[in-house]
Amino acid sequence: MMRSLLLLAGLLPFTVFSQQAASPAKTGWVVMADYQGHGTADVSHADGLSGTFERTRYGFEAIHEGTDHALDIEYYNYTNKFTGAIAGNPDRVYGDTADFIVSGFAQWQAGSGHGHYQLIGALEAAPETSNTSTLGLGDAVRWGLGGAYRWTPAATFDVAIGAMLQDRYEMYILPIPYLRAKWTPDASVSIEFRVTGLQNGVYARWFATADKATSIDFSCAYETLTFRLTDASYGHRAVSIGEVPLRIGVTQFLESSGTWFVRGAFEWVAFHRETFRHDGNTVNVFQAPDAPGWTVRVGARF
Numbered sequence: 001m002m003r004s005l006l007l008l009a010g011l012l013p014f015t016v017f018s019q020q021a022a023s024p025a026k027t028g029w030v031v032m033a034d035y036q037g038h039g040t041a042d043v044s045h046a047d048g049l050s051g052t053f054e055r056t057r058y059g060f061e062a063i064h065e066g067t068d069h070a071l072d073i074e075y076y077n078y079t080n081k082f083t084g085a086i087a088g089n090p091d092r093v094y095g096d097t098a099d100f101i102v103s104g105f106a107q108w109q110a111g112s113g114h115g116h117y118q119l120i121g122a123l124e125a126a127p128e129t130s131n132t133s134t135l136g137l138g139d140a141v142r143w144g145l146g147g148a149y150r151w152t153p154a155a156t157f158d159v160a161i162g163a164m165l166q167d168r169y170e171m172y173i174l175p176i177p178y179l180r181a182k183w184t185p186d187a188s189v190s191i192e193f194r195v196t197g198l199q200n201g202v203y204a205r206w207f208a209t210a211d212k213a214t215s216i217d218f219s220c221a222y223e224t225l226t227f228r229l230t231d232a233s234y235g236h237r238a239v240s241i242g243e244v245p246l247r248i249g250v251t252q253f254l255e256s257s258g259t260w261f262v263r264g265a266f267e268w269v270a271f272h273r274e275t276f277r278h279d280g281n282t283v284n285v286f287q288a289p290d291a292p293g294w295t296v297r298v299g300a301r302f
Contacts, residue, residue, distance in 0.1 A: 032299030033060045034263075041272065041291035043086050046284075051084025053288045059099075068116075071104040091276060091284050094229055094239070099126045107150060118148040118160060120178075126227060142167040142228075148178055158182040166197060168226040168240065172280065188212075199223050213253045217265075220246050234278055243272040245293065258301065265295040 036057040043051045059076030075098070082093045103122030110117050122144045148162025162178040176197035184190045188207040194200065201221020208214045225241040249265030269291045276284040 028065065029302045030063045030065065030299060031060065031302070032062075032297055034058070034295055034297035036295045037293060038269070039292040041269070041288035043084070044287045044289075045273075046086055046092060046286035049084075049086040049089055049092065049286070051082060051086035053080070053082055053086075053286075054291070055080045068108070069104065069106045072101070074101040074103075075099070086286065091237075092274075092286055094227075097126045097227075099124065103144075110149070114152045116150040116152075118150050118162065119146075120148065120162075120164065121145045146176075146178055148180075156184045158184075164197070168238070194221070197224065213258075215251045217249045217251070218247065220244075229276070234283075237276060237278045237283065240275045240277060241272070242275075243269050245269045247293075249295070260300045261298070263295070263297040263299075265297075267293040267295075269293055 034057075038055045040052045040054040043049065043053055056079045057076050059074065061072065061074045063073075064071045077096070077098050079096045080094060086092055101122060101124045103120075105118050105120040107116040107118045109115075123141070124143070125141045144164055144166045146162055146164025148160040150158070150160040152158045159181040160178070164176045164178050166174050166176050168174055174197070177195060178197075179195040180192065182190060182192040190205045192203045194203065199221050200223075201219065203217070203219040203221070205215055205217045208216055222242060222244050224243075226238060228236070228238045231237065245267040247265055247267035249263055251261055251263040254260040254262065270289060272288045272291065274286050274288075275282055
């Protein structure tokens with residue numbers, strides 16, 4: 001399963017958790033390992049094909065954070081499991097994959113005010129790993145590139161507006177609007193609204209303790225993925241996934257230096273639709289809604 005490109009630009013404020021107030025501000029590396037599961041869901045809207053779909057993911061991520069740049073390196077392995085009649089249909093199933101992503105941004109001061117110019121980019125490679133499987137996931141490389149103007153008129157408000165080009169397979173290279181607006185009404189709460197094509201919704205965080213050792217995050221958004229499949233009899237093909245997960249997570253730092261942390265999250269996927277495309281046209285679909293998901297993560301800041 002290929003992850004979304006350019007997650008760094010949208011998720012960095014929530015992935016790199018704020019350290020405890022008693023410790024000095026940290027820039028440098030954050031390293032994390034995690035396991036994510038997506039529960040079994042019944043397939044529907046598949047022209048009479050019944051069955052179930054589920055996926056799991058494990059891997060690691062390393063982020064280097066600076067005052068004017070960030071670099072995100074990710075490596076994950078995805079396992080996809082189909083059962084029932086749909087498992088025998090090569091136009092609606094796919095195998096397992098390794099996913100390697102390098103993404104990041106750099107920004108420069110725009111004049112003497114509160115603005116910055118941002119350059120955002122990403123490169124992703126995802127080869128198939130299930131050598132014994134006949135399911136149709138193909139090796140692929142894709143990219144994204146864009147720019148934004150970031151404006152911070154006050155310590156409590158941060159907005160970035162721009163545009164991006166995203167390679168999505170079989171849908172050509174798409175220009176995508178880019179908008180992020182973050183409001184921090186006080187030191188314990190942050191609320192962010194995103195429209196990036198890949199993520200479209202609300203993401204919020206609350207620090208439950210004065211030292212910020214414990215935080216609770218919540219999100220409700222329409223999120224998308226896309227990846228390339230092996231060729232069919234009619235040529236190249238790809239699948240575009242859209243889903244709406246309601247997600248809540250808890251992050252806990254383990255000691256006063258704000259170095260080690262653990263995070264657990266639960267999500268309910270209220271809507272999940274997979275659209276299979278060829279030459280920009282839809283050729284097949286299926287849905288697998290109403291499934292639970294979970295994430296366990298451990299990491300450290302250096």
